[in-house]
Amino acid sequence: PFIYTPTVGEACQKYGHVFQKSRGMYISINSKGSVSKILDNWPHKNVEVVVITDGERILGLGDLGTYGMGIPVGKLNLYTACGGIHPDRCLPVTIDVGTNTQSLIDDKFYTGLKQARVRGEEYEAFVDEVLMGLHNKFPGVLIQFEDFGNTTAFGLLEKYRNKICTFNDDIQGTASVALAGLLSAKRAKGSAFKDELF
Numbered sequence: 001p002f003i004y005t006p007t008v009g010e011a012c013q014k015y016g017h018v019f020q021k022s023r024g025m026y027i028s029i030n031s032k033g034s035v036s037k038i039l040d041n042w043p044h045k046n047v048e049v050v051v052i053t054d055g056e057r058i059l060g061l062g063d064l065g066t067y068g069m070g071i072p073v074g075k076l077n078l079y080t081a082c083g084g085i086h087p088d089r090c091l092p093v094t095i096d097v098g099t100n101t102q103s104l105i106d107d108k109f110y111t112g113l114k115q116a117r118v119r120g121e122e123y124e125a126f127v128d129e130v131l132m133g134l135h136n137k138f139p140g141v142l143i144q145f146e147d148f149g150n151t152t153a154f155g156l157l158e159k160y161r162n163k164i165c166t167f168n169d170d171i172q173g174t175a176s177v178a179l180a181g182l183l184s185a186k187r188a189k190g191s192a193f194k195d196e197l198f
Helices: 007-013 035-039 065-083 120-137 150-160 169-189
Strands: 025-028 049-053 090-096 142-145 166-168
Touching: 007 065, 025 035, 035 120, 049 065, 049 120, 065 090, 090 120, 120 142, 120 150, 142 150, 142 169, 150 166, 150 169, 166 169
Parallel strands: 025 090, 049 090, 049 142, 142 166
Antiparallel strands: none
């Protein structure tokens, strides 16, 4: 509980107010056209896992914009603690396209763009530049989509699932864990799915 849920939710809500140093990369839509140069600034060259968010649907808390950086940082802490992946091989990324939460726009400590969230073709082109930039800069990298809004999460997964090594934890991870639970229960009980009621 100290590494992730629910601690990370509270940390995200207060992110700008407790901010001490940058962890991960913030890539602003104002930097479109320069993403590959921005990625060149990351000090570690052997990145194996990227957890990326646009902060639109952070846990059950809604649109936290760049305050959502706690999610990629927290998830990658789990990759390190539970999976043994060295922290230098992990890259948390938050893409900043604004926020639709007025209280954040009004917050003097908010770390992101103080504007309404960019949508549509401009958003899609920017996300494509970021994802393909990550893919090209770190060949073979796993890119985990985390806490994107439902209006974009399914489309991103569908568009990139056969182009880059990626998955969406909220869509595929939850389903995988549920299926694993069912398979384990079936095995423990010694029954077949056709004999079960769901």
